[in-house]
Amino acid sequence: MNDGALAxxxxxxxxxxxxxSTPFMFVALGECLTEKSGxxxxxxEGTLVLGAMTAYAISFHSGSPWLGVFAAGCAGSVLxxxxxxxxxxxxxxxxxVGIAMMLFxxxxxxxxxxxxxxxxxxxxxxxxxxxxxxxQQIATALQINPLLLVGIAVAIIMAWAFANTKWxxxxxxxxxxxxxxxxxxxxxxLVRFLATTIGGFLAGVGGAFLSLFxxxxxxxxxxxxxxxxxxxxxxxxxxxxxxxxxxxxxFGAAGxxxxxxxxxxxxxxxxxxxAAPYILTLGIMIASAxxxxxxxxxxxxxxITK
Amino acid sequence: MAxxxxxxxxxxxxxxxxxxxxxxxxxxxEFVAIPLFALAVSAVLFxxxxxxLGKSPLxxxxxxxxxxxxxxxxxxxxxxxxxPLILTALAVAIPARIGLVIIGGEGALVLGGFVSAAxxxxxxxxxxxxxxxxxxxxxxxxxxxxxxxxxxxxxxxxRGVNETISSLLMTYIGIAIMNFFVEGSLRDLTNxxxxxxxxxxxxxxVGKIPGTEVHWGLAAGIVLAIVLHILMTRTTFGFxxxxxxxxxxxxxxxxxxxxxLIVICCMIAGACAGLAGFFEVAAIQGRxxxxxxxxxxxxxxxxxxxxxxxxxxxxxVAIMFGGIVASGGLVQRRMDLPDATVLVLQGLTFVVLLxxxxxxxxxxxxxxxxxxxxx
Numbered sequence: 001m002n003d004g005a006l007a008x009x010x011x012x013x014x015x016x017x018x019x020x021s022t023p024f025m026f027v028a029l030g031e032c033l034t035e036k037s038g039x040x041x042x043x044x045e046g047t048l049v050l051g052a053m054t055a056y057a058i059s060f061h062s063g064s065p066w067l068g069v070f071a072a073g074c075a076g077s078v079l080x081x082x083x084x085x086x087x088x089x090x091x092x093x094x095x096x097v098g099i100a101m102m103l104f105x106x107x108x109x110x111x112x113x114x115x116x117x118x119x120x121x122x123x124x125x126x127x128x129x130x131x132x133x134x135x136q137q138i139a140t141a142l143q144i145n146p147l148l149l150v151g152i153a154v155a156i157i158m159a160w161a162f163a164n165t166k167w168x169x170x171x172x173x174x175x176x177x178x179x180x181x182x183x184x185x186x187x188x189x190l191v192r193f194l195a196t197t198i199g200g201f202l203a204g205v206g207g208a209f210l211s212l213f214x215x216x217x218x219x220x221x222x223x224x225x226x227x228x229x230x231x232x233x234x235x236x237x238x239x240x241x242x243x244x245x246x247x248x249x250x251f252g253a254a255g256x257x258x259x260x261x262x263x264x265x266x267x268x269x270x271x272x273x274x275a276a277p278y279i280l281t282l283g284i285m286i287a288s289a290x291x292x293x294x295x296x297x298x299x300x301x302x303x304i305t306k
Numbered sequence: 307m308a309x310x311x312x313x314x315x316x317x318x319x320x321x322x323x324x325x326x327x328x329x330x331x332x333x334x335x336e337f338v339a340i341p342l343f344a345l346a347v348s349a350v351l352f353x354x355x356x357x358x359l360g361k362s363p364l365x366x367x368x369x370x371x372x373x374x375x376x377x378x379x380x381x382x383x384x385x386x387x388x389x390p391l392i393l394t395a396l397a398v399a400i401p402a403r404i405g406l407v408i409i410g411g412e413g414a415l416v417l418g419g420f421v422s423a424a425x426x427x428x429x430x431x432x433x434x435x436x437x438x439x440x441x442x443x444x445x446x447x448x449x450x451x452x453x454x455x456x457x458x459x460x461x462x463x464x465r466g467v468n469e470t471i472s473s474l475l476m477t478y479i480g481i482a483i484m485n486f487f488v489e490g491s492l493r494d495l496t497n498x499x500x501x502x503x504x505x506x507x508x509x510x511x512v513g514k515i516p517g518t519e520v521h522w523g524l525a526a527g528i529v530l531a532i533v534l535h536i537l538m539t540r541t542t543f544g545f546x547x548x549x550x551x552x553x554x555x556x557x558x559x560x561x562x563x564x565x566x567l568i569v570i571c572c573m574i575a576g577a578c579a580g581l582a583g584f585f586e587v588a589a590i591q592g593r594x595x596x597x598x599x600x601x602x603x604x605x606x607x608x609x610x611x612x613x614x615x616x617x618x619x620x621x622x623v624a625i626m627f628g629g630i631v632a633s634g635g636l637v638q639r640r641m642d643l644p645d646a647t648v649l650v651l652q653g654l655t656f657v658v659l660l661x662x663x664x665x666x667x668x669x670x671x672x673x674x675x676x677x678x679x680x681x
Binding site: 089091106113274282 | 409465466467468472474475476478479482483485489604608611644647648649650651652653654657659663664666
């Protein structure tokens, strides 16, 4: 491999990381909020798929992709609200409900999405971070979407809010100890319901990115596990929104290795690179599970790490 | 004296015996009644869903009946599809007994099926007779599945890695491994349509149960369900598993090898799913390709939860869902509904079923005076 090809691969990985990471980022931020409140929503994979379908359909009918993004968020919050409501019933297991919501969300998305596989909907625009270099290849590789910046902004706001606002304190307290939240007169169920609903909204927006920007079409194989990986990623990010962004970029880069190598004609091991994000996630889970640092940051009420 | 004592004793024992039985019936009635109630509620909700879309719910249910259970042909088709469902549901139910929620049956099925198809290639080319070939395929397929889910169990015990997430990740990895080989070195180049391994050939296929069109996988599933039920309820191993699932700390304090039990349960689960993959290859497809990932692993999760992780109850529930899956094509054609209709129905049923967990212990009729609450 000569230097030129290496540079193209590197730019393709960086550009790919910026593109691929956005859905990871939104789902991880949504899950981060939900888990901070002490509940796990494993159903965000279904939310991601339903968000992608809704965004595509609404964008197709209205002609406005941003309306599609908003609709995807709303669809996601409906699923989140369902999860939040069912889990507040006594004796109901949030992990099992998450699995059910995953299947339900995917089923509903495929059901209504069948009509939208063929038609072409207006996509979200993009701008290039590499335009100043004047190099066409670099400019194309570094195309990014405003949603990436929105995601980063949401992460910064969330991190600030957790640390500095009354609402942030209430969410953290609910997640760390339900009895103390009750003692303070906070409705634990309501806080968790809202956290799951807003988390669902964010995951839905992440789905909109999949269908309206990259890969930029709607089909049934659009998401295969990104939503689930994002959930695993929150543990790695130790429940910090800023670290969620960094972890999402890392995952995006891992996911971009395969296509980047393919772009210069290396197709060997394509399926291995397709599996790379899953293997990376598993490796990260093995490395971070049970580590003392992760255990220090885990919200006390969480069932997933027990 | 003896003449008098005899009827007295009989009279003293008999009512106790009957009271015992009635207590047991009333207790287990709850475990049947509440899931049935959840099924009914989801049927009603799904009817509303269809009604809102302008489709007739009555048409839907009568088509499901006709396509799944109505004729001898559709019933055999249903049994055919229940076989992998029984096995993948066992793959959820057995780890559930020790407190693990494993949802990676699909991956073990795909990988078990793929490896059994791959191992068959040299055996078929080497002209080994069908019976030993199939036995080797079945053993290798279940072994691969057992290792695959066994890894999940080991990670759970040794590192505390959440088994639900890791098992699903392993599913994606398993499917990627199969695609890697099926579209690469093991691809049958004489078949241009769909990347597949070399077909094992008609002579090597698993036969039908005599007098039916149903392959032996159904019998294997039923036998395995009964054996595992006995293992879980009538043996020391099963008792140790249930203790560990109920209270891991108490189990550890008793000196039970909890880690070993977790890995064994996961390996049993993986072997069941791998065996399902073997039957899909050796009785239905004849080769390994992407059709192996048909969603049996995911429907199996719902079957297991609906059967409350009881291996015997899994059999009728799997047949019911086998029928719903089997009728999918008919419903699709006659009512102009997408094939995902079945997925919506399954997802809805699953959500309602889990919500119904909250009803346990709320009805007086099932409660027996002085009994400890069971959840």
